[in-house]
Amino acid sequence: MRKLIAIVVCASIVAVSAVIYTNVFPFKHRKNSKKTEKYCFELKYKGIDYQCIPLGMKNDLEVEIKIKMVPLKRNLIIPSNLTHKNDSYKVISVTSELSVNCDTLYIPASVEFFDYDNILDKRFANVNYIIVESGNKYYKSVRGNLYHCDTIVYDTKAIYH
Numbered sequence: 001m002r003k004l005i006a007i008v009v010c011a012s013i014v015a016v017s018a019v020i021y022t023n024v025f026p027f028k029h030r031k032n033s034k035k036t037e038k039y040c041f042e043l044k045y046k047g048i049d050y051q052c053i054p055l056g057m058k059n060d061l062e063v064e065i066k067i068k069m070v071p072l073k074r075n076l077i078i079p080s081n082l083t084h085k086n087d088s089y090k091v092i093s094v095t096s097e098l099s100v101n102c103d104t105l106y107i108p109a110s111v112e113f114f115d116y117d118n119i120l121d122k123r124f125a126n127v128n129y130i131i132v133e134s135g136n137k138y139y140k141s142v143r144g145n146l147y148h149c150d151t152i153v154y155d156t157k158a159i160y161h
Contacts, residue, residue, distance in 0.1 A: 049068040051065070062092045091110055101127070114148075
């Protein structure tokens with residue numbers, strides 16, 4: 001009987017965790033990534049190299065951008081739209097395996113997912129001020145710091161950089 005109760009409790013915890021995870025972290029950009037990998041393309045925008053991954057079906061015109069190379073820049077402006085082969089893609093996700101070093105980082109209102117754990121890695125990133133365009137439902141900046149919902153995720157004045 002104890003084993004049955006333990007199994008039911010564990011299953012309930014897993015189910016509740018999955019519901020919370022998908023609602024708190026709406027990774028819309030991951031839904032059909034395997035189907036769209038063949039549609040990836042590379043772009044350079046304002047001196048930054050991006051790998052662009054169209055999301056969902058081919059005609060969604062939403063894209064995840066992966067920062068490939070970041071030269072030392074004073075300002076890093078994440079685009080809200082990118083054009084490729086006469087199609088304009090709305091940027092809704094930004095990822096990277098690199099940390100960035102810049103004076104000011106600008107995140108547009110269109111971004112639903114910003115990989116701040118890697119882009120703003122506390123060991124390597126050095127960003128002095130962050131601006132999130134008004135109207136962004138997921139992120140905001142207060143006095144140059146980045147917030148996800150109401151939780152600070154990058155403090156530009158912190159001692160770690």
